[in-house]
Amino acid sequence: MSSDSILKDCDEASNATDDALANTIAALRTAKKRLKDGIGNLKKKRRELAEENGYEAEFGKDEVMEINAGGQIIVVKRGILTQCEGSILEALFSGRWENKLLRDLKGRVFLDVDPDCFKKIVEFLCDRQDASLNEELVVTQCVDEEDRPYFNALVSALGLDDVLELSVEQNEAANDPEEWETLTFDETSGRLKAALETEKEALSKAKEWLTHNEALFQKENEKINFFLQDNNGIVQLSVKGTIMTTKRSTLGFWKDTPLAKQFNDPKWAVKGTIMTTKRSTLGFWKDTPLAKQFNDPKWASENETNPQQDVKSWDSDQVYDWATKIEGLPKSVSQCLSSNKVNGIQLLAMEREDFKDIDVNNTGFLAVLMANKKRLQRSMDCEVVFIEQNRYCFGKIVNQLRIQAMCPSAKHLLSIADIQASQQKSFQRTLDYYFPGESASSIFVPNDSNILSLQEHSQVLSWLKEDNLPYRSKLLYRASHDGWGSNIFHEKCDNRGATLTVVQSTGGYVFGGYADESWS
Numbered sequence: 001m002s003s004d005s006i007l008k009d010c011d012e013a014s015n016a017t018d019d020a021l022a023n024t025i026a027a028l029r030t031a032k033k034r035l036k037d038g039i040g041n042l043k044k045k046r047r048e049l050a051e052e053n054g055y056e057a058e059f060g061k062d063e064v065m066e067i068n069a070g071g072q073i074i075v076v077k078r079g080i081l082t083q084c085e086g087s088i089l090e091a092l093f094s095g096r097w098e099n100k101l102l103r104d105l106k107g108r109v110f111l112d113v114d115p116d117c118f119k120k121i122v123e124f125l126c127d128r129q130d131a132s133l134n135e136e137l138v139v140t141q142c143v144d145e146e147d148r149p150y151f152n153a154l155v156s157a158l159g160l161d162d163v164l165e166l167s168v169e170q171n172e173a174a175n176d177p178e179e180w181e182t183l184t185f186d187e188t189s190g191r192l193k194a195a196l197e198t199e200k201e202a203l204s205k206a207k208e209w210l211t212h213n214e215a216l217f218q219k220e221n222e223k224i225n226f227f228l229q230d231n232n233g234i235v236q237l238s239v240k241g242t243i244m245t246t247k248r249s250t251l252g253f254w255k256d257t258p259l260a261k262q263f264n265d266p267k268w269a270v271k272g273t274i275m276t277t278k279r280s281t282l283g284f285w286k287d288t289p290l291a292k293q294f295n296d297p298k299w300a301s302e303n304e305t306n307p308q309q310d311v312k313s314w315d316s317d318q319v320y321d322w323a324t325k326i327e328g329l330p331k332s333v334s335q336c337l338s339s340n341k342v343n344g345i346q347l348l349a350m351e352r353e354d355f356k357d358i359d360v361n362n363t364g365f366l367a368v369l370m371a372n373k374k375r376l377q378r379s380m381d382c383e384v385v386f387i388e389q390n391r392y393c394f395g396k397i398v399n400q401l402r403i404q405a406m407c408p409s410a411k412h413l414l415s416i417a418d419i420q421a422s423q424q425k426s427f428q429r430t431l432d433y434y435f436p437g438e439s440a441s442s443i444f445v446p447n448d449s450n451i452l453s454l455q456e457h458s459q460v461l462s463w464l465k466e467d468n469l470p471y472r473s474k475l476l477y478r479a480s481h482d483g484w485g486s487n488i489f490h491e492k493c494d495n496r497g498a499t500l501t502v503v504q505s506t507g508g509y510v511f512g513g514y515a516d517e518s519w520s
Contacts, residue, residue, distance in 0.1 A: 024183055028199050031180040035206045042214060046096070054098035065093070068108045071236065071245035072115035080125050086216045087159035088223050100228045102247070110234055111227060112247045114399050117143070117151045124164065146420070149412045150399045157223065157406040181207075226406045235263060239391040246398055253401045254442045259434035263385075311376060314344030322376070328368045336360050348377060392423050393430040400443045415445045417461035451504045460500065464514070469498070493519045 061079025081093040091097060093109075102110045111118065120142055143151045155164050180203065185196045232248035252260040314322070319342050323334035340358045342350070350373070352366055360366060387394055400414050419427045431440055476499065477492035493499055495518045502512040 021188065024185070024196065027180045027183065028196070028203065031178065031203050032199075032206075035203060035210060038210050038214075039206070042210065042217060045217065050096045053100045054094075054096045059093075059095045066108045067118075068104045068110040068245065069118040070111070070113050070115040071243045072119075073108070074115070074119055074122060076122050076126075080122065080129060083125060083129055084160060084163050086213075087163070088220060088227070089158040089160060091159075091220045091224055092227055097224065097228060102227065102229050102234065104234060104245070110245070112234075112245075112250055112402060112405075113154055114147075114150060114395075114402070117147060117154050120151070121155065121158070121160065121164075128163070146418050149418065150403055153403040153407050153410055153412065157226065159219065159223065178207075235385055237385050237387050237394075239387040239389060239394050242391045244391075244395065244398065246402070247405075250398065250401050250405050253405050254435070254439065257435050257439050257442070259397070311344045311348060314347070316341040316343050319344060319347050323369075326368065326372050329365060329372075333360055333365055333369060347373065389430050389433070390423065390426045392420070393427040396427060397430065397434060397443065404443070413441075413445045414443055415461060416457060417464075421462075451502050451510055456510075460502075464500075469514070469516070490519060495520065 059078055061077065061082065063078040065076055065078050065081070067074045067076065078093055082090045084090050092101065102112075104110045123142075155161060180200070183196075183200065185193045188196065230247065230249055232252070234245060235248045235251065237244045237246070248263050251263040254260055316338055320334050320338040323329060323337050324331065336358050337347070342358070352370060355366055355369060360369065396414060396419065400412075403410055403412055416424060416427075431444055435443060476496055477489055479489075482488050482492060497518055498514070498516045499519065500512065500514050502510065504510050
């Protein structure tokens with residue numbers, strides 16, 4: 001029975017003679033209208049979002065997709081990625097954001113993620129969809145301990161906390177009940193009471209659905225931006241022969257560091273020294289490796305898709321020259337662009353309707369123009385940069401930046417305990433190169449001890465990790481700096497939680513201890 005007929009029966013049963021009952025029915029009707037309007041508005045917002053950024057129609061779940069995950073290609077069916085309804089991963093591939101997805105030069109969807117960690121998530125989702133599997137699926141067992149912080153951050157950014165049982169977010173806060181939710185029907189009986197209780201239960205379910213889905217919609221709009229197009233594009237890195245791909249904005253997350261300046265400033269870093277020059281200067285001796293790196297088509301794509309070109313700096317004459325070279329595009333279209341003085345920045349921002357406004361109205365010409373504009377955009381979005389750094393160490397830094405870009409509220413910083421013992425010296429060199437001095441504290445917990453060496457500090461932290469104890473340290477007290485008095489020690493260390501104390505005797509012996517309870 002529908003809720004409308006239930007309330008109609010209520011009206012007939014009461015004959016509208018009981019004021020209290022009439023008020024009860026009116027309250028339920030008002031609540032129903034408000035919930036119906038709320039559900040309608042939410043569906044309208046979703047529909048408008050799909051019309052603006054993607055497609056309203058659903059995609060086939062069996063569509064095979066090639067995902068460029070941080071430089072590695074992962075082939076997976078769309079249905080695998082969309083099985084967790086309400087997640088950010090589902091939203092990304094639902095079609096609602098299809099036109100906003102970041103893509104590489106070959107048109108594949110690009111995700112700025114660690115490929116190995118994303119692959120583990122995809123494998124888990126494939127197993128999860130297999131109904132024949134009865135065993136408990138624990139994906140974290142397949143993740144190395146040192147990769148757990150990044151993996152957990154990626155899971156959270158994709159909205160899969162509940163699915164992978166790594167929940168770190170609070171559920172929606174419970175609001176005070178509305179007046180209709182406190183209604184009781186003790187003074188009624190029989191069919192009338194049953195009808196009212198049924199209506200109230202239906203409204204409660206509708207409210208629960210609306211509250212949950214409004215929260216999901218808000219979360220989708222807030223969290224999805226990291227995975228969508230931005231103005232900075234993709235950069236492909238050759239890190240000592242290993243290809244890594246990431247967003248330029250990720251590398252430039254901490255704006256004043258040499259790493260950010262290398263990829264965001266009109267400058268480039270040479271052994272820590274900032275230099276600025278013209279490309280023609282670098283290519284003066286044409287057969288040298290330096291010239292080839294910046295000018296030779298063997299090192300870069302051909303002119304019309306050259307990743308190194310800066311389309312944003314084009315004037316209207318350069319836009320005209322570009323358009324005249326497009327096969328299938330008449331000169332009249334180039335002249336339309338020229339007469340309206342369209343420059344590079346404007347060209348990249350223009351959509352189909354914008355070209356119509358400057359009298360490019362032929363459907364075929366519009367299609368050719370838009371296709372070549374997208375190709376031009378992609379050519380800017382992915383350039384190859386050679387990085388002469390340890391691949392493992394550079395990858396650790398990139399993943400830390402991804403955590404901070406994906407989850408700005410995340411408090412996680414890299415610790416020396418997160419770095420393999422054999423790589424710790426190399427990591428410190430790489431960190432010092434890209435994050436010199438105090439800037440390292442943006443992504444890394446430094447070794448604050450004057451007593452322990454880097455290796456000794458790492459060993460102590462690894463012991464704590466092995467026993468599942470907190471191992472991310474913060475210096476509270478240093479006697480040589482703060483003073484030797486016991487009162488100063490307690491002022492700095494009391495009520496601060498678990499502490500690790502390291503002492504060096506006058507004879508040079510080092511000892512210490514761990515306390516899981518606060519000093520007092």
